[in-house]
Every structure is written in structure tokens, then in C-alpha cells.
Amino acid sequence: MSIKQYFKDKTSLIIFYLILMGFISFSVKLYETNNVNLYNLIYMNFFTLVLFIIYLLMNYVENQRYYKELKKLLEDEDEDMVFSLPTPNNYEQKLYIELIKNLYEMQRLKLNALYDDKKENEEFITSWVHEIKNPIAVSRLIMQNSEGKYITDILDSLEDELDKIDGYVEQSLYYSRSDSFSSDYLINDLEINKLVRVAVKKQAKTFINKQIRVEITGERSTVSSDGKWLSFIIDQILTNSLKYTGNGGIIKINMVNDDGQKKLSIEDNGTGIKEEDISRVFNKGFTGINGRDRYKSTGMGLYLAKTLAKKLGHDISIESIYGKYTKVIISFPKLNAYYRFN
Template identity: 55%
Template sequence: MSLKEYLIDKIKFIIFYVLLMSFISAVVYLDGLVKIRLGNILYINAIGLTLLLLYFLLDYFPMKKYYSTINYIAKNRKEDILTSLPKAKNYEQALWSEIVMSIYREQQQKLDKLYEGKKEGSEFIDSWVHEVKTPIAVSRLIIENSWNKSKNETLNSIEEEIDKIDSCIEQALYYSKIDDFSKDYFVNENNIEKIIKELLKKNAKAFINKKISIELLNLDVNVCTDKKWILFIIDQILSNSLKYTDEKGKITINTETNNKEKVLIIEDNGVGIKEEDLNRVFNKGFTGYNGRKEYKSTGMGLYLAKRLAVKLGHDITIESAYGKYTKVKLHFPKLMDYFNLN
């Protein structure tokens, strides 16, 4: 900050001072009752001007240092702005410093969020690539070893692996849309029984291959949701049940209704979840003991299901006993509660 810039900044104060001293000098000089010589009036103005210049000098150098620091930060784009900002010299500077720090913190939070999103996306792609490579590799092995098998058996095995690839691709598509969710959903009344039957048809081969029995109870219930998204959410839950249920196991799908909500329950008598893993099953990328030890898993299915369910105004809870059962509950609040939630 140059002296010229400082004086221009103070121009209103200087004009006020000149007008005030001129007025006082004129009144005193022209007052017939008070006899003051012109020399004394000039002396008073000279002293006033000296004090004014002294004030400007004492005020200018701290201000110059303050604005020089600000100018250096602005030109060099220092990252650590919060600690680099000079100490405010007055109330106005304190307010501006607070505004700058507030904007900086807000932008930093946005950058952190973008970074986390990019990191999350990169981690998802890595895990997705590893997951999708497995059925491709298995398909190649099936083809290589197909010489001693029937054509139908080979085709069925390849189709099963293609279904796994299709499931991986669908998961990736829904993951890519999760941030633009508000642009692509329509909530209306849907029948749970129709949704479940559609998903059972889709997963029929998995049920048949593992000889898993299915029991459907009280499914003729209507809920307010988006059909496309809820199909994906329930499919992720059902796929998990199929994956972690042994051959000749059983999956029960039921609904319960109370004053506050309707609940879809998908229960299996599979391997269950260890108690220490229960609170983390919805975390991104968490595979738990089962996913690491015995099954190939990216840990993204339940994570996506939970996030999408919450965005729809629903919720997912889970209870399990290791080695006995797993029960996943999808909660649909009643219509009034749903609108209060949103």
C-alpha cells in the first residue's frame, strides 16, 4: 500500500478536516467579541495540521504492513491462508478477516468432499475391476474345459458368469448415478409382492443351482417408493443372502406393518455375520470376516443399498447370529412420516 493509495483512502476524512478547520477559523476570526490575530489562527491551523500528519504517519505504517501481507498472500496464493492472515488492526479488518476465513473454510470443505468423492470412486473402480475379472476368468476356464461336458451345461455355466458380470455393471451404473439421485427418481405407490417376484425371476438360476428354498409371507403390501431404485436396493440384499446361504438353505421374505412403518424382512439361514462386524456392514468397501475368508466380495452392495435407501426416505437395519441366520429389514415409513422426513 503506497502513501498515495493511503491518502486516497482517507480523502473523505481529509476533506472533512479541512472544512471543519476552515469553519472554526472563520467563526473565530469574524467574531467581533473575540479578538484573535490572524497569526494565532494560522498557528492553531499549523498545529492541527501537524497533529493530523502525525496521526496519518502512525496509522499508515501498520496499515501498510497489513495490506502488504494481504497483497503477498493474494499474489502468491498461499495455501495456509488461515494462519497467514495478519492480525486485524480495527473492527472493519476483523470483519473482513472473519469473512475470508469463513469462505476459505467453506471452500476447503468442498475441496475435501471432492477429494473424498474422487478417492471413493477410484477405490470402487479398483474393487469393481477385480470383481468383474473373476467371472471373465471363470468363463474362459469353462470354455477351455468344455470338451468333456454337454453343450447345455457349458452354456448354462457361461450364462451364470455373464449374469454376474451384468450384476457388476448394474452396480457400477447405480454407483455413478448416486450423486445425481435427485434428478432421476419418481416416488409412487408400488406393490412389494410384484417387486419381489420380479427379482426372484431374475435370480431364479441362483436359487436353482444352490437348491435354496424360498418362503414368501404377507407380501401383498403397497409402499411409496421409486420402483427402479428399490428394485436395485432389494436385489443387493437378496444377492447377499444368496451368496452367504449354503446349498439347500432357505430364504424367507416377509413384511410387517405397525403404526409408523411397513417393514420388508429378508431372512436367510446362512453363515451369519460376526457380532464385531454388524456395526460396519454398511461401510463402504467393508467385507467383514465372511467376505475376506470364504467369499469374493467388494463390500459395495450393502453400502450402495443403504445410501440409496436413505435418499429415498427409507432405512435398512440388520441383525444376525453367526453361523445361524441373517435378517435384513428395509423400513418404509408411513406416508405422513415420509413427508415429514423430507
């Protein structure tokens, strides 16, 4: 900072000093109770002016060091310059430094969140590509080894693989649209039993191929939700159950009304979930031991189901004993509770 710039910044203080000294001089001269002559007034003004100039120069020297350090930081363009900010000379500078540090911390947290999202998205895309390549490769093998086979068997096998591809594409679409959920949903009264039967019918071939029985019990119930998003949630849970249920297993689907709160449970007697993994199964990208070692899962199905259910005002919980069973429960709030919180 140049001396000229400094005095320009202090213009208001200099004007105040001149007005103040002019007022004092005028007052003293107007009420001459003591023997104060013109020379005394000139001496008083000169002396105070010298003191004022000394003060300004000392303040300039003190702030010059501070501004030099700031300018040096700007020229160095150090990424961590916020940690090298000079020691403040006054309370105002201290507040500015604290403000800069707070803004830096907020920006750092936002960048870290963006970086984590980018990393998770990359991991999802990588895993998704590997998953979708499997049914494509199988489809090619089916066509290459089609000689001597019935066309109906070939088409049936190809349809199975196309269904898998369709499921992966649908999952990626819902994943990409989950952030814009608020502009793409419509709450209606839905008969949950119909949605369940549509989801089961959609997975009929998997039930048949793995010889998995399905039991649908409970009373017919109506819930307030978005049909498209709720169907996707049920489908993800059911797909997960089928994936981890062995041949000859059973999946039980039950709808109950617990004191006005409706609950849909989907229970399988598959591999189950280890106790230490239960609290993490709804985390983005979490696959667990089963997903990593046996199925190479993306770990997005239950995460999307939980995220979308929460936005719809529903809740999803999970119970499991490793090696015995897994039960996923969708809880629909009472209507008065739903309208109170939404």
C-alpha cells in the first residue's frame, strides 16, 4: 500500500480532525476567559497536527507490514494461503480473517462433498458397466451356440438377459433422477396389493428358474404414495431378495395394519446379513461380503429404495440373521402424521 493510497483511505478521519480542531479553535477564541492569543492558538493547532501526523505515520507503518504480507500471499497463489494469513492489527481485521476462514471451510466441505459424490458416481458407473456387460456377453454366447436348439428356447433365454439389462438401465435412470425427485412425483391413493403382484409378475421367470415360492398374505390396503416411485422401491427390494435367496427358497410378502400405520414386509430365507453390516446396507455403494464375493453388486438398490422412500414420507427398516433370513419393512405413516411433516 502506497502512502498516497493510505491517506486516501483516511480521508474521512482527516476531515473529522480538521473540523474538530477548527471547532475547538473557534470556541477558544470566542470565549477568551484566559489570555489566549492568536499565537497560542497557532501553537496548539501546530502541536496537535504534528501529533496527528505522527499517529498516521505509525499506523501506516504498522498496517504496511500487514498489507505486504497479504499481497505476497496473493502473488504466491498458495492453495493453503488461508492458513498463512498475517496476524491482525485490530478487531476489524480479526473479523475479516475469521470470515475468510469460515468461507474457506464452507467451500472446502462443499468441494469434499462434490468429490465424494463424483467418486461414488464413478464407482457406480464402473460397477454398472461390469454388471450390464454380463447379460450382453451371455446373449452373444446364446446366439453363437444356438445351432440345433429350438428358437423358442433361444428367444426365452435372450428375453431373460434383456430383462436383466432393462433392470440395470432402469436402476441407473432412477439413480440419475433421484436428485430431481421433487419435480417428478404425484401422490395418489394406491392399492399396495396390486403393486406387489405386478412386481412379482415382473420377476416371474426368476421365481420359476430358481424354484422360489412366494407367499402373499395380509389384508388389502390403500396407501398414499407415488405409484411409479413406490413400484420401483418394491421392485428393488424384491430383486435383492431373489438375488440372495437360493434355489427352492421362499419369499413371504405381508401387508399389516398396525394401529393405523400400514407396513409392507418382504422376507426371504436367503443368505442373510451379518450383524455388523445391517446398519450399513442402505449406504450408497455398500455391497457387503455377499455383494462383493458372490454377486459383484453395485450396492445401489437398497440405497435408492431408502432415499426415495424417505422423500415419499415412508420409512424402510431391515431385520436379518446371517444364514437364516432377511426381512425388509416399508412403513407408511398415518395420514395425520404424513400431512403434518410434509
